[in-house]
Amino acid sequence: MGIQRLLIANRGEIAVRIVRAAKDLGITTIQAYSEADEDMLAVRLADEAVCVGPASAKDSYLNINNVVGAAIEKSADAVHPGYGFLAESSDFARAIADAGMKFIGPTADTIERMGDKVAARQAAEAAGVPVVPGSKGRIDSVEEAVSIASKVGYPVMIKAAAGGGGKGIRIAQNEEDVRKMAPQAQAEAAAAFGDGGLYLERAVQSPRHIEVQIVGDGTDAVHFFERECSLQRRRQKVWEEAGADCLDEGTRKHLCDTAVSLAKAVNYCGAGTLEYLYDDASKEFYFIEMNTRIQVEHPVTEMLTGFDLVQEMIKVCGGASLSVKQDQIKRSGHAIEVRLNAEDPLMQFMPFPGKVTSLKIPEGAGIRFDHFMYEGYQIPPFYDSLIGKLIVHGTDRSDAIRKLSAALDDLEIGGLKTTVPLHKALANDPTVKSGDFHTQWLEPWLEAGNLTAPRETGGNL
Amino acid sequence: MAQIFSPLPGTFYTKPSPEALPYKNSGDPVVVGDIVGLIEVMKTFIEIKSEVPGTFSGYVAADGSPVTAGQVLAELAA
Structure with missing residues (x-):
């Protein structure tokens, strides 16, 4: 039997995304919220809402007893964990299953296995996924x-x-x-x-970060091609793309096919991502880890392929078979997502939990804005600084960058400092435009002072 | 009596880590620039430093409590 009542055990933009996806499937949505999140958009959009504790995440969104208790109290038959918080907690997945509800993600055993670096590496090797070559065990001489x-x-x-x-x-x-x-x-x-x-x-030096999106139904699995997320600051992704233009067709096929082999080998159910280091020079890729959840950057894959990954994961974890076969999944054009954080990029990315005084969202073909703001919304200071994601789709990479620049110019978020100026500068940078970057590129670029306050254009000097 | 205010909304901590001792105890001398607490805002920790010298009277906001910008965190006797 399919899912009737889904508890969303998360907040922010991903809660909004899940509420909308579930409602479109005809599912009754129940939004969990902390005392600091009573006013959040997902609470307003969901059919029902339930408080799971005080502002501090450890007492609310990270408290397994509170969240499971709220799901039982609300007669939920499934729980979507989103990303972060309890999304990759095997204890949480087990508690949900033990309470007779469906967890929208893989089993607790799979989360445990893929969360253990050594076990994940062994599973990957067994499935033919390349790992960083190294010594099998300890070396003593x-x-x-x-x-x-x-x-x-x-x-x-x-x-x-x-x-x-x-x-x-x-x-x-x-x-x-x-x-x-x-x-x-x-x-x-x-x-x-x-x-x-x-x-x-x-030693893989100055690697690119490539990842493959997979979805499994416990028996079968498919991939939705790859993403590149090499623009990072403090190990946080800043800008993500689908596909990775640095790959040739042969490498892409090998990368994606072996990812599916691993997903099938562990009877994977739900959405998952295999992350790799990619060495541009040798064209070799190495598995680093698997994330057993939907990821922040899933929209670029949705824009590239036209599939709704959040709906697909809800369906397969509700017991359905995959709704799509591998040969029906095609990639078209190029998609880019930029993460908008409530931070001041000109002041060492200092957090800025302000009130949204005005909001103008860019619209048009190939433009998507996933967020949780409304005019008058006070961003709470207790959680991470992600306030939204601007996603664009173009005919190719340079078309997507052009669209991104235009959409960033049309976006206005009043009352907050955001990372919009960073993305405007990146979209205009010749290196970013050429695609010739890696995971160690952005931080030195920032340190070199490439991001400066926009000059006043009031008068001519 | 001087007061130390929170510059930002967030979660206030009187200690550098859960196991550590508080930055200041009642009666401790305070010089300009002494750290008296931390504010956690959007997963970033910001040190709260005293802008005035004096003798520490005590914390007004509790360890681990949510605070608003401008809220009094601690008091000093001049």
């Missing part, structure tokens, strides 16, 4: 390091097997470097962790 390095290919990263994070990582360009660095790394690892064991993997 310099000779072993030299031998493995020559197999995985230079440059290589030398890390402590016992360590975590980026501490003590060395990059060796050749055998001579390995002979010099491995003993240093061993001594340092022994001192820091009481274990001199090393781990070695290929």
Whole structure:
């Protein structure tokens, strides 16, 4: 039996997106909200609403007991977690299932498995998805390091097997470097962790970030092609595209087909994304992780392919088979999304939780604006700063950038500082226009002062 | 009596981390620039520094409580 009553356990723009998608499917929507979110747009749009706790996310949107309790109280038969908060909590998915409701996402076991980096890497390798080449286990001698390095290919990263994070990582360009660095790394690892064991993997320098959208119904799975999200600041995506123009057809096909193999191998149900590092020079891609949820940037894929991914995930997690076959999914043109945050990009991206005094939204063919604002809305300071996403679709990448520039000029959000000036500058930047960038490009560009206050054009000097 | 105000809306913390001790206790000396608390706004932490010297009287806003811009966070005796 299909879903009748869906609780949306999230807030902001994604809650609005889910409420609208579910209503279009004829489902009764129940919006969860914290005490600070009583006025949010999703509460106004949903059929019903239920408070899940105080402003602080840990006491409301992140409190499993409160959210599950609210779903039971409202007789929901399914829960959509959105992204962030509890979206990738296996405990939450299990609690929902144990209470006899459907979780709009994969099973708790799949979330656990794909959330564990080592298990995910093993599942990926088994399904034929390329992973960063590296040593199978710990390395205890310099000779072993030299031998493995020559197999995985230079440059290589030398890390402590016992360590975590980026501490003590060395990059060796050749055998001579390995002979010099491995003993240093061993001594340092022994001192820091009481274990001199090393781990070695290929260093992918200045990679691009490519990801593949998949949807599975527990048996079958399909892909909706790839996205490129290389423009990042502090590891947060800023600007996303579909497709990735840097890929040739053969590479794209291999990337997307192996992603489907992995999704099928784990009997994936729901929407998911496989994230990869892509090395432009060698045209090689390496799996890094899988996100077991709908992602912020899913609209670019929807614009590229014409499918509604949120509806599709609700349907398959309600028990339906995939509504589409792989050969029915075509890509057309090019789509770009920019994230609008309530931050001042000219003041070190200082958060700006103000009140929306006016709102003028760009309209037209190929323009979409996903957001949760209305005139008079006070953006609460308790959650992240994403206030909306402007998405454009053009005949090709340069057409999409032109459309984006025009749409940004037409967008007016009064009362707030936003990242609109950043996106206007990016859309006009020759490097962005050429597409020749990678994940380490945006931060140095900002540090070099490429983003400055627009000059006053009052008088001629 | 001098007051320290919140420059932004957000969540106020009297301690650098949940396990740590409060930045200031009643009777502590305060010099200009001393950190007296943190405001978490949209997942960013902003240090609240005293703009006046004095002796710390106490926190007015509780640790972990939501605050508005302009709200009194703490008081100092001159």
